[in-house]
Amino acid sequence: QVQLQESGPGLVKPSETLSLTCTVSGGSISSYHWSWIRQPPGKGLEWIGYIYNIVSTNYSPSLKSRVTISVDTSKNQFSLKLSSVTAADTAVYYCARLVGGYKWGGLIHWGQGTLVTVSS
Amino acid sequence: QSALTQPPSASGTPGQRVTISCSGSSSNIGSNSVIWYQQLPGTAPKLLIYSNNQRPSGVPDRFSGSKSGTSASLAISGLQSEDEADYYCAAWDDSLNGYSVFGTGTKVTVL
Numbered sequence: 001q002v003q004l005q006e007s008g009p010g011l012v013k014p015s016e017t018l019s020l021t022c023t024v025s026g027g028s029i030s031s032y033h034w035s036w037i038r039q040p041p042g043k044g045l046e047w048i049g050y051i052y053n054i055v056s057t058n059y060s061p062s063l064k065s066r067v068t069i070s071v072d073t074s075k076n077q078f079s080l081k082l083s084s085v086t087a088a089d090t091a092v093y094y095c096a097r098l099v100g101g102y103k104w105g106g107l108i109h110w111g112q113g114t115l116v117t118v119s120s
Numbered sequence: 121q122s123a124l125t126q127p128p129s130a131s132g133t134p135g136q137r138v139t140i141s142c143s144g145s146s147s148n149i150g151s152n153s154v155i156w157y158q159q160l161p162g163t164a165p166k167l168l169i170y171s172n173n174q175r176p177s178g179v180p181d182r183f184s185g186s187k188s189g190t191s192a193s194l195a196i197s198g199l200q201s202e203d204e205a206d207y208y209c210a211a212w213d214d215s216l217n218g219y220s221v222f223g224t225g226t227k228v229t230v231l
Contacts, residue, residue: 035220037165044123045157045165045208047220061121061216094164099176102220103212104153106170113164 002026004095004111012089012118018082022095022111029076030054033098035107036069036080038091046091050102051078058102085118092116121216124148124209124223131229132199140226142192142209148221152212154192156185159206168207169194196228204230 008020022034036048049059051069059067068081082089092115096107125143132138142154156169167176169185172192184195192211196203209223 044225045159045210045222047210047222050220058218060219096164099167100170104155104171106155106167106176106210107157107165108167108170108176110164110166 002097002109004097004109006093006095006111006114008114008116010115010117012085012116013120014086014118015084018080018085018089018116018118020080020093020095020114020116021077022079024076024078024097027097029071029078030073033102033105034069034071034078035096035098037094037096037107038089039094039113040088040091048080048082048093050098052102087118090116090118121213121219121221124211124221126207126209126223126226128224129227129229131231132196133231134199134201136199137195137197138199138203138228139196140194140207140209140228142194142223144190144192144211144221146190147215148190148211148213149187149192150190151214154185154187155210156183156194157208157210158203159208161205165208199230201230204228 033050035050066083071078092113094113095111097109099108157165159165172187173185
């Protein structure tokens, strides 16, 4: 059974870089689309981006200038970096894995989510 | 870059059928499949429907999805108390360099 677990600081200062890691167990990270999604408190879901086949990425147009998603195959992990954060980036951040193609599949395996607060 | 449009709320009594709409555009729902997620309070979303109307293993057949043009619907038949949750649609958008977009979310209340 595939399991995902997010980890990283729960508090980040404004203008700094948010860094999160998703550790994958029960399957190889070398295949599939691995995604990051976030949800501000009390609000809806927002897609951040994905990484596929270790090096291919696609990001939300609204976050593209600040986001980097990468994979560490030796640790079976993938990571999210979001630069120049503001209070608007405060959210629960989820990592997830896609089943099927990126145009028709769905996010079937999810981490439990981790709350990141941006505050000085 | 706009979210897909869903009604903020829907409700029904146990056993009833409830439908949730999801409205998009030609670049997302009009061109690609629709996905539906259920999010129970305090938990991660759960995949309910992908490729418009396919259910992953373990999802009850009370949940069904459909699509027509630039709109889609999720139907919950035989509503149960445990169906009280937030529901989100999603689709791939072909504009710009392509990206995934979620709906605004619908809170389903079981009366």
